[in-house]
Amino acid sequence: MSPIPTPPAEPQDNPDAYVGLEAGRAERLARERGWTAVRSLPPGTVVTMEYRVGRLNFEVRDGRVARAWKG
Structure with a gap:
């Protein structure tokens, strides 16, 4: 039987630290x-709910990160 693959590690980083930063700088x-x-999205964008290891999402409003989350 094959071993279960280990998912790649994510950066040890807090997404909340990006809130308020200018979008380009945050990326x-x-x-x-x-x-x-790294994915920058306008407010209200419809996104799929799959979790992707190593992806950071930004909701950008008026050129600044209003919200950030993993996956």
């Missing part, structure tokens, strides 16, 4: 900290 910082995918 650069997230990539520097090891996030493999």
